[in-house]
Amino acid sequence: MSHELEQRARRALGWMMGLMIGAASALPGTTLAQATPTASAFGGLSDVPPAPEEELAPVASYPTHYGARPLTLPRLTMRASARMGFLHIDFARFNPFVSLDVGAGIGVTDDLELGLGSPVMAPTLAAATLFTGQAGLGGWLRPETSRGVLPPSLYARYRLVATDSVELGVELDGMIPTRDFDGGIALGVPLRVRANDSFVLDASFGVLLGFGEGFSGGRRTDVIVSFSVLPRFTHQAFYVGLDTGLYFFADYPDEVIIPMVLELGATLGVGTSALDLYVRGGFPVLLATGDSSDLAYPETWLIGLGVRAHFGLGAP
Secondary structure (H helix, E strand, C coil): CHHHHHHHHHHHHHHHHHHHHHHHHHCCCCCCHHHCCCCHHHCCCCCCCCCCCCCCCCCCCCCCCHHHCCCCCCCCEEEEEEEEEEEECCCCCCCCEEEEEEEEEEECCCCEEEEECCCCCCCCCCCCCCCCCCCCEEEEEECHHHCEECCCEEEEEEEEEECCCEEEEEEEEEECCECCECCEEEEEEEEEEEEECCEEEEEEEEEEEEEEECCCCCEEEEEEEEEEEEEEEEECCEEEEEEEEEEEECCCCCCCEEEEEEEEEEEEEECCEEEEEEEEEEEEEEEECCCCCCCECCCCEEEEEEEEEEEECCCC
């Protein structure tokens, strides 16, 4: 008899423990691992739906940190850009001169970039083209007397050296002939040096051969030599940089022109794309040596507004 009572007491105790576990699992904020049915506990036939997986935020296919960007666009990464510029020339009758141009680039491989216009990282002719710009497609909108298309340009850049701190390449640019310009060819060596996460130095050396008609008839080839120095300071999504250097015509090596233009931009991640918004302004002919008694020309200045979008062609 005592044995039967003992069995009944054990069964009652089991029922009470089951009720306590069920009640505890029903309380808000209480979690018991034993109360969670698993597929293995029911031979894989569980009616409990699996917990939804956490959705990851889309990651930009191109670095949003300006200093982390490579010298060439990565494979299957594309860039589209547009820029409007306002140029004031102190001796011009009509001011300002307004220009608009668009450009594009694509990474064929991680080391080969092709494009329309000019590369963004360490542009080969940055110093020599500040005055008029090296347009992809575009030209002057006003004044009407100067309205027209600037020579469209194409480029190919190949990266020879790629380390964490130094990247070096070669570049070939071709300017397509227009009604007022017979075209040209530029050869360059772009360089990017990373000192740390906050500072990167872009530099380039380039030689531009411009073909056209001489003032007294016949054919003429202008040779422009350009050294560009473009330091960039970065902080999170923002960067600030200086475009300077020097350039001169090979026929007049004593007449050296030194520009000074400041650029301020923000780099943002928009979905899987990286977007740059920037403003730039300064003096394209700040200093000019030669026979003139004037050394500085601060009366000639420019302001520009631009946008660049980078996106991966293979991104979802």
